[in-house]
Amino acid sequence: MERAAVIVAIDGPSGTGKSSTSKAVAAQLGLSYLDTGAQYRAITWWMVANGIDIDDPAALAAAAGKPDIVSGTDPAHPTITVDGTDVAGPIRTQEVTSKVSAVSAVPEVRARITELQRSIAAGAERGIVVEGRDIGTTVLPDADLKIFLTASPEARAARRSGELKGADVHSTREALLKRDAADSSRKASPLAKADDAVEVDTTELTLPQVIECVVTLVEEKRAGK
Ligand SMILES: Nc1ncnc2c1ncn2[C@@H]1O[C@H](COP(=O)(O)OP(=O)(O)O)[C@@H](O)[C@H]1O
Numbered sequence: 723m724e725r726a727a728v729i730v731a732i733d734g735p736s737g738t739g740k741s742s743t744s745k746a747v748a749a750q751l752g753l754s755y756l757d758t759g760a761q762y763r764a765i766t767w768w769m770v771a772n773g774i775d776i777d778d779p780a781a782l783a784a785a786a787g788k789p790d791i792v793s794g795t796d797p798a799h800p801t802i803t804v805d806g807t808d809v810a811g812p813i814r815t816q817e818v819t820s821k822v823s824a825v826s827a828v829p830e831v832r833a834r835i836t837e838l839q840r841s842i843a844a845g846a847e848r849g850i851v852v853e854g855r856d857i858g859t860t861v862l863p864d865a866d867l868k869i870f871l872t873a874s875p876e877a878r879a880a881r882r883s884g885e886l887k888g889a890d891v892h893s894t895r896e897a898l899l900k901r902d903a904a905d906s907s908r909k910a911s912p913l914a915k916a917d918d919a920v921e922v923d924t925t926e927l928t929l930p931q932v933i934e935c936v937v938t939l940v941e942e943k944r945a946g947k
């Protein structure tokens with residue numbers, strides 16, 4: 723018998739392991755994968771490239787509908803394009819990282835990206851793992867399983883500075899906490915744990931342990947369906 727599509731929402735602050743966990747869980751279970759942070763980074767990249775003033779929410783709102791953002795959802799090879807251009811590299815620059823919270827706080831930007839996310843999830847025949855900040859609370863409140871990943875600021879900063887070769891842990895920690903504070907305090911759909919999400923503190927867990935934990939939770943949900 724065909725299995726029903728399963729929708730998994732994985733939220734949490736930066737550096738908690740959302741992307742690595744979501745990709746691995748999706749690959750292991752044959753599901754699609756969507757990195758919603760990459761979509762907010764892509765629209766931010768477009769705003770910067772087109773000279774839109776990041777400090778002007780009205781200008782950001784007026785431009786929100788212009789770029790065509792397309793996400794490829796194969797967990798083994800996720801892709802992201804803006805108006806047909808591959809932006810997987812450019813969306814990870816420090817400039818985009820420092821500006822993305824301001825862009826993603828604008829309600830018109832969120833409405834646009836949320837609609838895109840819902841249509842991608844609805845089209846995933848076997849199901850999908852969607853990771854971000856507001857997936858369990860706003861984008862997919864009816865998800866079959868909601869996970870909220872956490873980790874100490876020290877662990878998150880150490881993980882991130884390990885990725886950004888040469889970046890010092892202290893400044894990485896400060897930048898990361900500043901972005902979390904902005905994402906958690908904005909009015910429109912802030913970073914938050916859904917009441918029915920399972921919280922997993924990854925501080926003392928290895929990545930394979932976190933993956934195994936989430937895969938087990940998905941299998942349990944599926945068995946109970
Ligand atoms: N449990 C873990 N233990 C150690 N390192 C981890 C763990 N989970 C993720 N990482 C590493 O931390 C970095 C950030 O992980 P990532 O999945 O990008 O986090 P997020 O998507 O939440 O920002 C990556 O280099 C990843 O390999």
Ligand SMILES: Nc1ccn([C@@H]2O[C@H](COP(=O)(O)OP(=O)(O)O)[C@@H](O)[C@H]2O)c(=O)n1
Pocket residue numbers: 735736737758759760762763822823824826827853854855856857901905
């Ligand atoms: N569902 C989401 C996902 C990301 N975002 C925004 O996009 C930014 C980048 O997300 P990301 O997941 O790429 O960030 P990292 O955790 O990888 O550093 C976040 O800091 C948020 O401002 C959001 O507002 N809502």
